[in-house]
Every structure is written in C-alpha cells, then in structure tokens.
Amino acid sequence: MAYLWSLAALIPLDNYGHYIHWGVIDLSVANFIVIVLMILTFIAALFLPFPGRNRRKESQ
Amino acid sequence: MTTAEIERQWTTRLRKRVAGHLPPEKLLPDTQPAYVSSWIYVFGVTTIAALSMVILSGIILAIRGPQWWHSSSIGHFINSTHLWSVEIFFFAMIVHLWGKFFxxxxxxxxxxxxxxxxxxxxxxxxxxxxxxxxxxxxxxxxxxxxxxxxxxxxxxxxxxxxxxxxxxxxxxxxxxxxxxxxxxxxxxxxxxxxxxxxxxxxxxxxxx
Missing domain, CATH: 1.20.810.10 (Cytochrome Bc1 Complex; Chain C)
Structure with a gap:
C-alpha cells in the first residue's frame, strides 16, 4: 500500500493544472495525454495481430 | 377468433416483423465473419462493458448518497470507479468512432x-x-x-x-x-x- 502512495506522489495533484496554448486551442496537459493515448491505441488496434486470426482463417 | 382476426392483431404482426428481421440466430450469432478478427472491432463491446460498470457503480452511489461518497473510503472507491468507468467508456467510444468513421x-x-x-x-x-x-x-x-x-x-x-x-x-x-x-x-x-x-x-x- 505504501508503495502505491509513493507512486501517487510522482504526480503532484495539489498544484494548478498545466495547459497547452496553441492559437484558439486551450488544452490541459491531462486531456492532451488522453488524446495521444487514444491515437496510439487506435494505431495499435489497426496493426497488432488479433489472437487466433490465423487459426480461424485456416479452419475456413 | 378467426385466423384472419388473429393475423390482424398488433401482437401477431409485431412478432412476425421482429422474427423476420431478427431471428434468434441473428440476435445471438455463433460466429462472425473472418474480418472481425481484428482489435479495431473490440472497442464497441469495450464501450458496452464500461457502460455496465458506470451503471452499476452509479446505482450504488444513488443508494448511498453524496455524504457517503464524500466521506467514507468505500464511498471514495465507488465514486472513483464511477469516474474511471466513464473515462474508459469515452476512451473506447472515441476509438470505436474513429474505427467506424474510417x-x-x-x-x-x-x-x-x-x-x-x-x-x-x-x-x-x-x-x-x-x-x-x-x-x-x-x-x-x-x-x-x-x-x-x-x-x-x-x-x-x-x-x-x-x-x-x-x-x-x-x-x-x-x-x-x-x-x-x-x-x-x-x-x-x-x-x-x-x-x-x-x-x-x-x-x-x-x-x-
């Protein structure tokens, strides 16, 4: 449990949030990270092999 | 009641229409086409799984109320479960949306x-x-x-x-x-x- 608390301390949550300003776009770093993770997940879903795909192809 | 009268009933017509469009083997299919064997097809059902967790944790929050979710450790846990289920719900829904759009x-x-x-x-x-x-x-x-x-x-x-x-x-x-x-x-x-x-x-x- 103490190990988990030390992990939580890596991300300071008591400070003001960080923001990215890009023209009219005003985006929190937290939301930016989530968007990047969604894009990476999307790309991974397209290219990672699905378990059992070859087995299914052979059986058809 | 004559056969013609039975055929005219809304229950008969609705049943036949539903059975015609969605027979049991289509409603709960045994297999899917080969192209569904891809990770990109997983995110729709992930969204539904997350929605189930959102509803389940939401029901518990509704039963116990705000004072409980603000002050007790289990309340904090269920409150966080509700939040993170929503995060996963939207995450999966957006990836599902991108997949279906392209x-x-x-x-x-x-x-x-x-x-x-x-x-x-x-x-x-x-x-x-x-x-x-x-x-x-x-x-x-x-x-x-x-x-x-x-x-x-x-x-x-x-x-x-x-x-x-x-x-x-x-x-x-x-x-x-x-x-x-x-x-x-x-x-x-x-x-x-x-x-x-x-x-x-x-x-x-x-x-x-």
Whole structure:
C-alpha cells in the first residue's frame, strides 16, 4: 500500500493544472495525454495481430 | 377468433416483423465473419462493458448518497470507479468512432446504425456533463457557474438550469442514462440486423 502512495506522489495533484496554448486551442496537459493515448491505441488496434486470426482463417 | 382476426392483431404482426428481421440466430450469432478478427472491432463491446460498470457503480452511489461518497473510503472507491468507468467508456467510444468513421460504417444500408451511434455519443456527453455538475463539491460549483453563461447563450437555460442541482441530478441519473441505454440497445440491435460492416475489399466481392 505504501508503495502505491509513493507512486501517487510522482504526480503532484495539489498544484494548478498545466495547459497547452496553441492559437484558439486551450488544452490541459491531462486531456492532451488522453488524446495521444487514444491515437496510439487506435494505431495499435489497426496493426497488432488479433489472437487466433490465423487459426480461424485456416479452419475456413 | 378467426385466423384472419388473429393475423390482424398488433401482437401477431409485431412478432412476425421482429422474427423476420431478427431471428434468434441473428440476435445471438455463433460466429462472425473472418474480418472481425481484428482489435479495431473490440472497442464497441469495450464501450458496452464500461457502460455496465458506470451503471452499476452509479446505482450504488444513488443508494448511498453524496455524504457517503464524500466521506467514507468505500464511498471514495465507488465514486472513483464511477469516474474511471466513464473515462474508459469515452476512451473506447472515441476509438470505436474513429474505427467506424474510417471504415465508412454507414455503407450497405447501415445509416441508422451510424446515426444512433452519433446520438448516443451526444447523449453520453450530456450525461457526463450533468454528472460533473452533480458531484456536490467545489468542482461541480465551479463547472456549473462556468457553464451557465454558455448554456444561457443558447437559450436552453430557460428549461435547463445548470445551477439547479436537483434538476441536474435528475437529468444525470434518470433521463439521460435512460436515453443512452435505449439508444445503445437500438444501436446493437441494428448491428445484429445489418451485420458488422465489411472492409472495402470484401464489399467489392474479394475475400480476405
């Protein structure tokens, strides 16, 4: 449990949030990270092999 | 009662129509086409799984109430479960949306499937928003006072008052979840009726 608390301390949550300003776009770093993770997940879903795909192809 | 009279009954007509469009083997199929063996097809069901967790944790929060979720450790846990289920719900829903957009999943008479998905997404955004303003803490006060000017500028503020906690809570736990669940059910049933959209090359007749 103490190990988990030390992990939580890596991300300071008591400070003001960080923001990215890009023209009219005003985006929190937290939301930016989530968007990047969604894009990476999307790309991974397209290219990672699905378990059992070859087995299914052979059986058809 | 004559056969003609039985045939005219709305129950008979509805049953025949439902059975025609959605026979049991289509409603709960044993197999899916080979092209469904891809990670990109996983995110729809991930969204439904996350929605189930959202509803389950939401029911527990509704039973115990705000004082419990603000003050007890189990309340904090269920509150966090509710939040993180919503995060996974939207994460999976967006990846599902991107996947279906680039597949042009409205092809082959599936436009209503696409439209119900879009409306479900909008209903979910509303549900999340009313959830943020129903937390009963400083965060919800901040969000509702920030949102009121935007909402009022649209003219909706006369019937949808974001500063009215009771109204927002009712929208959050009754109206919008009901809409989201009904729309999701219709969306899934339409997927069953029309089948999963094939890749472009399959549509042209070549097999993958």
């Amino acid at each position: 597949m042009a999943a409205w092809r082959g008479g599936r436009s209503l499937t696409w439209v119900t998905g879009v409306v479900t997404f909008l209903a979910s955004v509303g549900t999340a928003f009313t959830g943020y303003v129903s937390q009963t803490n400083f965060d919800s006060q901040w969000i509702s006072t920030q949102a009121k000017d935007g909402i009022n500028a649209t003219g909706v503020g006369s019937i949808f008052n974001v500063l009215n906690l009771g109204q927002m809570l009712m929208w959050h736990i009754v109206l919008l979840p009901l809409a989201a669940v009904i729309l999701t059910t219709i969306h899934v049933l339409l997927v069953r009726v029309k089948g999963v959209v094939p890749p472009f090359e399959d549509e042209k007749g070549t097999t993958k």
